[in-house]
Amino acid sequence: xxxxxxxxxxLLALLGLAxxxxxxxxxxxxxxxxxxxxxxxxxxxxxxxILNFSREASLFNGVYQIDVYxxxxxxxxxxxxxxxxxxxxxxxxxxxxxxxxxxxxxxFATLGMMLMVAAGEFITLYVGLExxxxxxxxxxxYLKSDKLSGEAGLKYLILGATSSAILLFGISxxxxxxxxxNFIEIxxxxxxxxxxxxxxxxxxxxxxxxxxxxxxxxxxPDIYQGAPIPITTYLSVASKAAGFAALLRVFMLAVDPxxxxxxxxxxxxxxxxxxxxxxxxxLSQRDIKRLLAYSSIAQxxxxxxxxxxxxxYGLKGVLFYAMIYVFANVGAFAVATAxxxxxxxxxxxxxxxxxxxxxxxxxxxxxxxxxxxxxPPMAGFAGKFYLFAGAIEAGYLWLALLGLVMSMxxxxxxxxxxxxxxxxxxxxxxxxxxxxxSTAALWVCLLATVxxxxxxxxxxxxxxxxxKIFI
Amino acid sequence: xxxxxxxxxxxxxxxLGAMIIMCLPAGQHKGIKWxxxxxxxISLLLSIFIFLTYDRALGGMQFVETIPWIRDLxxxxxxxxxxxxxxxLLLTNLIGFxxxxxxxxxxxxxxxxxxxxxxxxxxxxGTFITTDLFIFFLFYEVVVxxxxxxxxxxxxxxxxSKEYAGMKLTIYLLIGSAFLLTALIALFVQARxxxxxxxxxxxxxxxxxxxxxxxxxVYAFMAFGFGTLLSMFPFHAWSPDGYAGAPTAVSMIHAxxxxxxxxxxxxxxxxTILPAGAAVVAPIIAVxxxxxxxxxxxxxxxxxxxxxxxxxxxxxxxxxVLVGIAALNLISINGAVIMMFAHGVMAALFFAMIGNLYExxxxxxxxxxxxxxxxxxxxxxxxxxxxxxxxxxxGMVNFIGEFTIFVGAFGTYRVITILAxxxxxxxxxxxxxALGRMLFGPRNEKWDHLQDLKGVEMVPxxxxxxxxxxxxxxxxxxxxxxxxxxxxxxxxxxxxxxxxWW
Numbered sequence: 026x027x028x029x030x031x032x033x034x035x036l037l038a039l040l041g042l043a044x045x046x047x048x049x050x051x052x053x054x055x056x057x058x059x060x061x062x063x064x065x066x067x068x069x070x071x072x073x074x075i076l077n078f079s080r081e082a083s084l085f086n087g088v089y090q091i092d093v094y095x096x097x098x099x100x101x102x103x104x105x106x107x108x109x110x111x112x113x114x115x116x117x118x119x120x121x122x123x124x125x126x127x128x129x130x131x132x133f134a135t136l137g138m139m140l141m142v143a144a145g146e147f148i149t150l151y152v153g154l155e156x157x158x159x160x161x162x163x164x165x166x167y168l169k170s171d172k173l174s175g176e177a178g179l180k181y182l183i184l185g186a187t188s189s190a191i192l193l194f195g196i197s198x199x200x201x202x203x204x205x206x207n208f209i210e211i212x213x214x215x216x217x218x219x220x221x222x223x224x225x226x227x228x229x230x231x232x233x234x235x236x237x238x239x240x241x242x243x244x245x246p247d248i249y250q251g252a253p254i255p256i257t258t259y260l261s262v263a264s265k266a267a268g269f270a271a272l273l274r275v276f277m278l279a280v281d282p283x284x285x286x287x288x289x290x291x292x293x294x295x296x297x298x299x300x301x302x303x304x305x306x307x308l309s310q311r312d313i314k315r316l317l318a319y320s321s322i323a324q325x326x327x328x329x330x331x332x333x334x335x336x337x338y339g340l341k342g343v344l345f346y347a348m349i350y351v352f353a354n355v356g357a358f359a360v361a362t363a364x365x366x367x368x369x370x371x372x373x374x375x376x377x378x379x380x381x382x383x384x385x386x387x388x389x390x391x392x393x394x395x396x397x398x399x400x401p402p403m404a405g406f407a408g409k410f411y412l413f414a415g416a417i418e419a420g421y422l423w424l425a426l427l428g429l430v431m432s433m434x435x436x437x438x439x440x441x442x443x444x445x446x447x448x449x450x451x452x453x454x455x456x457x458x459x460x461x462x463s464t465a466a467l468w469v470c471l472l473a474t475v476x477x478x479x480x481x482x483x484x485x486x487x488x489x490x491x492x493k494i495f496i
Numbered sequence: 497x498x499x500x501x502x503x504x505x506x507x508x509x510x511x512l513g514a515m516i517i518m519c520l521p522a523g524q525h526k527g528i529k530w531x532x533x534x535x536x537x538i539s540l541l542l543s544i545f546i547f548l549t550y551d552r553a554l555g556g557m558q559f560v561e562t563i564p565w566i567r568d569l570x571x572x573x574x575x576x577x578x579x580x581x582x583x584x585l586l587l588t589n590l591i592g593f594x595x596x597x598x599x600x601x602x603x604x605x606x607x608x609x610x611x612x613x614x615x616x617x618x619x620x621x622g623t624f625i626t627t628d629l630f631i632f633f634l635f636y637e638v639v640v641x642x643x644x645x646x647x648x649x650x651x652x653x654x655x656x657s658k659e660y661a662g663m664k665l666t667i668y669l670l671i672g673s674a675f676l677l678t679a680l681i682a683l684f685v686q687a688r689x690x691x692x693x694x695x696x697x698x699x700x701x702x703x704x705x706x707x708x709x710x711x712x713x714v715y716a717f718m719a720f721g722f723g724t725l726l727s728m729f730p731f732h733a734w735s736p737d738g739y740a741g742a743p744t745a746v747s748m749i750h751a752x753x754x755x756x757x758x759x760x761x762x763x764x765x766x767x768t769i770l771p772a773g774a775a776v777v778a779p780i781i782a783v784x785x786x787x788x789x790x791x792x793x794x795x796x797x798x799x800x801x802x803x804x805x806x807x808x809x810x811x812x813x814x815x816x817v818l819v820g821i822a823a824l825n826l827i828s829i830n831g832a833v834i835m836m837f838a839h840g841v842m843a844a845l846f847f848a849m850i851g852n853l854y855e856x857x858x859x860x861x862x863x864x865x866x867x868x869x870x871x872x873x874x875x876x877x878x879x880x881x882x883x884x885x886x887x888x889x890x891g892m893v894n895f896i897g898e899f900t901i902f903v904g905a906f907g908t909y910r911v912i913t914i915l916a917x918x919x920x921x922x923x924x925x926x927x928x929x930a931l932g933r934m935l936f937g938p939r940n941e942k943w944d945h946l947q948d949l950k951g952v953e954m955v956p957x958x959x960x961x962x963x964x965x966x967x968x969x970x971x972x973x974x975x976x977x978x979x980x981x982x983x984x985x986x987x988x989x990x991x992x993x994x995x996x997w998w
Contacts, residue, residue: 341568391641400641401634410569410630410681417678418685426678433670437663440644444659448648482566489568 030082030091033074033099034139040066041132048125056125060117063128064110067135071103087145087207095143097344097491098270102138105263105351106131108469112359113255114462115366127167131259134160138267142274147196147206150271154192154235157267158185161260165252177251184234184244192231198224199279208278215281222286228275229291235268236325239299249318254365257314258358261321266347269328273343277335277495292333293416293424299326304431307438313361313371316438317354320397323435324350327399330421330428331412337489337496339415344488346408349396349477353405356393356470359463360386367457373442377449383457387446389471394439396474399432404474407481501561503575503625506542506585507618509535510592514614517607525606532596532610536617540589546577547586547977555579555980557627557699569684570694571630579981583837583974584624584753584760590963591752591844592617594956595745598848601855601953602650609650612642613745620749623757629680629765630696633673636757640669643746643754650743654801654860661741668724668734676721676761679714683769686710702769702988708776715773718766719781726758727811728818729787736807744851747803748956751810752844756836759817763829763985767821771989774824782822782905782912788815790915793922797929802853802860805930806846809886812919813839819909819916820901824992826982828904833978834971835897838885841963842894846882848956849875856946865934865943874949876935878957883931885964887924893967896975 028035040063048059074096082091110128117124133156140153162185166178196206202220203211215221233241249257280288303323310316328350331342360379361371363386368375380387396403409432413425459467477484513535517528550558557576565571577585595613602609619642622635644666651658683701688694690704706714720731727735735755739747767774792812799805817839820832853868853875854860869876885892888899898920905913949957967974 391645395641401637406634406637407566410677413678414569414681414685417681418689422678422682425681426675429674429677430671433667433674436670437667440663440666443645444648447645448659480565485566485568 030080030084031089033070033077034136036066036070036073037132037136037139040070041129041136044125044132045129048129059125060114060128063125063132064107067103067107067110067132071100071107074099074103083145087209088149090143090145092494094270094274094491094494097487098142098266098347099139101266101348101351102135102263105259105266105355106135108351108355108466109255109259111462111466112258112355112362115460116253116255116362119366127164130160130164134164134259135263138263141267142270144271144274145208147199147208150275151189151193151196154271155189157264158189158235161185161256161264164256165248165260167253167256171251173251174253175251177248180244181248188231188234188241191227191234195224195227195231198227208275211279212281215279217286225280225288229272229295232268232272233295236265236272236329237322238295238325238329239302239322242299242303242322245322246315246318249321250312250314250371254314254358254362257317258355261317261358262351262354265321265325266351269332269343269347273332273340273495276332277340289333289335289419292329293421296326296329296333297424297427299323299329300428300431304435307435310438311372313364313373313376313442316373316442317357317361320435320438321354323431324397327409327412327428327432330416330424333421333424334412334415334419336415336418337492338411338418340492340495341485341488342408342411342413342415344491345411345481345485346405348484348488349404349408349474352470352473352477353393353396353403356389356467356474357397359466359470360390360393363457363459363463368453373445374449376442376445378451378454379446379457381454382451383459386457386459386467387443389467390446391443392471392474394442396478398436398439400436402475402478404477404481407478407485411485501575502542502546503559503577504561506539506546506589507575507621507625509538509542510614510618510621514611514618517611517614520607522607525603528606528610529596529600532614533593535614536589536593536596539617539621540593543585543589547582550577550579550582550977552579552976552980555984560627565628566630568694569630569696571696572628573631574628574697575625576627577625578984579977579979580760580764580833580985581624581981582977583833584756585621587756587837587840588617588621588624588753590959591748591840592621594844594848594959595748597952597955598748598851599743599745605649609646609743612646613749616642616646616746616749620753620757624760627698628696629684629698629701632698632761632765633677633680637670637673639754640666640673643742643750646746647738647742650746651741652743652854654740655804656737656741658741661737665734665738665741668731672721672724672731674721675717679717679721682714682717698765698769706770706772708772711770711773712776713773715766715770715777718770719762719777722758722761722766723781723784723818724758726755726762726814726818727788728758728781728814729784729791729811732788732792732811735811736804739807739810739847740801740803744847744854747847747851748844751806751847752840755810755814756840759814759821759832759836762821763832763982767824768985768989771992775992778822778824779909781818782909785815785818785822786912786915788812788818789919790922793919793926796926797922799926800861800863802850802862802930802934803847805862805926806843806850809923809926810839810843812923813843813886815919816898816901816916819905819912823901823905823908825904825908826979826986828901828908829982829986830975830978831897831900831902831904833982834893834967834974835901837974838892838894838897838964838967841960841967842882842885842892845878845956845960845964846886848960849878849882852949852953857943862930862934866940867935867937868940868943868946869935870939871943871946872948874954874957878949878961879931879935881957881961881964883927887927888920891968892964893971893974894964895968896971
């Protein structure tokens with residue numbers, strides 16, 4: 026068979042192994058070359074993927090699918106991974122321990138996500154999911170001397186394992202009833218028996234945990250707060266996108282929308298609760314990591330609106346929003362990282378006076394936050410437009426109204442950070458320095474957020490091209 | 497034929513100005529201020545050019561530009577102006593230009609201030625000249641954030657803190673805009689379902705036939721969204737607090753033009769696209785407008801802070817605009833449009849004068865003053881022009897607006913119009929009381945150190961004062977234009993019937 030079809034995955038696995046082995050074998054001084062190798066490797070694989078973007082193939086009797094939909098998300102993961110690695114350089118360099126493990130684990134997590142979105146059946150999907158999650162368990166607990174980090178790792182392990190078990194149980198129920206793990210075969214023989222409904226509900230619950238949908242969101246704030254910030258970032262953008270990508274593939278291919286049970290309404294209610302709870306709790310947060318954690322719960326709710334609609338605009342919205350969410354969230358977290366590296370604090374007061382210490386960072390933070398809130402001309406607005414246009418087209422006017430009102434409410438807490446940056450007083454007036462990695466990541470996030478907001482056409486066309494497999 | 501994109505240039509010059517300002521060194525105050533002044537001057541001259549060269553005989557949308565923007569949503573970067581939008585475009589630039597000079601004495605964080613101000617001006621302008629719903633909404637929301645930042649950074653804390661005022665204003669407007677956006681998306685989706693074409697073009701959307709129930713629902717959403725922006729009773733609470741907290745230039749632009757986006761939207765979008773919905777919801781708007789006119793005027797009587805007086809008075813004046821819009825006939829809507837223009841220049845002049853006085857005396861309480869005419873005759877003239885315009889003295893453009901609205905609305909709503917006219921009495925009371933207390937009477941030695949308007953401080957007075965008088969003595973300059981635009985619009989939507997005892 027032609028292994029070049031799988032080249033991106035194979036190369037990424039080799040890169041991860043190389044970084045891991047070289048990091049252990051080489052002396053401490055050579056670490057930075059290993060880290061550089063990780064970065065360069067990711068860039069090359071990203072380029073390879075872009076060049077082969079429209080390639081399509083079905084491997085091993087439909088077990089593994091190479092299609093534009095999968096490639097779109099692979100692109101997203103690699104880009105997010107790259108941005109996070111860039112912004113993490115300064116943060117990681119503070120630790121005396123060998124840092125290459127950090128990069129190796131991130132690469133493995135990325136590989137897991139890539140397997141997840143390309144899986145054509147449940148077992149492969151599960152393997153990818155576990156590869157991603159297990160890498161994240163370790164990364165979350167990476168700050169060995171930090172109690173919060175250890176606690177977060179343990180919590181994530183226990184809750185994550187439970188949710189995986191639920192997912193697996195759901196899969197086995199489907200397999201027992203319908204006799205297949207392949208999405209398309211399941212879709213062809215889909216019936217609304219009790220076991221199938223229970224199975225799909227469990228699968229939703231399993232995914233809902235990964236994408237932190239209320240009421241399966243409890244782990245999010247603690248783990249986002251405890252984990253090293255770069256990992257929090259990566260969890261919030263990429264792991265969530267992977268969850269959505271896989272969920273959509275399962276839902277669009279395997280679950281028959283004309284079945285007796287109203288799946289759309291179930292998802293709509295979940296989305297509504299998620300949006301309301303995430304935004305309302307975020308209003309009272311005083312720690313930037315917890316604030317962004319609750320904000321990311323709310324964001325998951327918005328994306329779920331698009332999945333609920335499951336029509337052309339809605340699905341396009343999911344893909345579009347997932348992509349621009351990467352830039353907005355990485356931008357916000359990158360500024361938070363720089364502030365934490367400088368002050369050692371993560372409360373919102375630590376941002377006081379940032380507009381004088383670093384006008385660029387204050388502006389980027391504001392712009393990224395506004396994009397998250399969906400204020401034009403930032404990219405978040407175009408994304409929300411697609412999501413809610415999909416919802417209204419599918420008949421969920423109430424959901425769109427609720428989502429839009431809540432996203433305006435969210436401006437309150439997003440602007441709270443801007444308020445601290447622009448009018449807060451800080452005794453420390455020294456300009457804030459940034460490494461080249463973080464600077465590059467920040468500029469990419471800024472430009473992407475603004476340009477895609479003002480001119481969303483190309484990305485939305487790409488997203489429209491990617492969802493062709495469903496419509 | 498290759499044409500110069502006049503509207504795009506008008507729109508983009510302030511943005512370019514903002515970019516240049518961001519590149520200048522922060523200490524370069526002179527350069528920053530002159531850049532801003534120059535940018536707004538170009539926009540002002542271009543909008544006067546548009547005002548003069550618009551072909552009134554031909555009518556319709558002119559200076560049209562269309563560039564496809566987002567294909568799958570049918571969004572075009574489409575600009576164009578007609579008789580309804582030109583007065584408001586002109587208004588924006590008159591006030592934008594004046595607001596730069598009203599902020600001339602600013603010394604702290606000058607660069608941020610003028611960059612944000614120019615973005616704000618461009619944003620407001622964009623809403624009036626676009627013919628695409630998506631782009632309209634984009635510009636409409638773009639302005640909210642600069643305003644918030646300017647209020648918290650440069651505002652003043654008196655009765656309420658500037659943080660509170662800024663956030664209140666922002667959240668009110670954003671919640672309103674959430675309803676508006678829902679309405680716009682619903683409209684877009686429905687139009688696509690009916691016609692099979694994805695389009696955000698206002699003219700196209702207006703040609704379709706929507707169900708009456710759908711129209712009522714969507715119009716109600718829009719009325720809430722635009723109404724909040726226009727400070728429609730009872731959603732007006734942000735307005736006085738917001739103006740009191742905001743720096744002078746923001747108060748000028750906000751009260752002067754930003755609010756008018758609400759009225760403009762109600763006419764251009766809500767009424768044109770959803771006439772059947774308008775016919776049903778309009779009486780409710782007219783009743784609420786009475787709340788504006790009478791309730792807000794009543795509050796004005798007991799206010800001592802100058803900015804609160806003008807703030808509530810602008811709420812009250814917006815009531816006239818709402819009555820005009822709700823009466824749904826040619827004369828009343830003409831009146832509403834000219835009233836928006838008139839109130840804009842008047843409120844901006846008022847705020848410019850208040851800002852100047854506050855800068856020098858550090859108080860806005862009318863009871864602290866007395867006999868200011870002795871020390872500051874030019875400032876007094878400014879206050880008097882604004883004040884008399886506010887109470888609708890003939891010879892001022894405001895009189896034309898109020899008179900036309902009442903003439904138009906009387907045919908539709910007898911009772912409401914009579915009650916609304918009574919509002920004029922209150923207006924005269926609070927305006928004359930405040931101005932008399934402040935400006936006239938014996939000389940107060942305490943204020944001898946105050947310097948009268950001089951140099952560039954005169955610009956807002958001259959520009960805005962001139963606009964008030966030209967509009968007042970030569971009303972046809974504006975009226976013909978507006979009549980053209982509104983007439984065409986009403987001819988397109990056909991006759992509307994509003995029944996009842998209103």
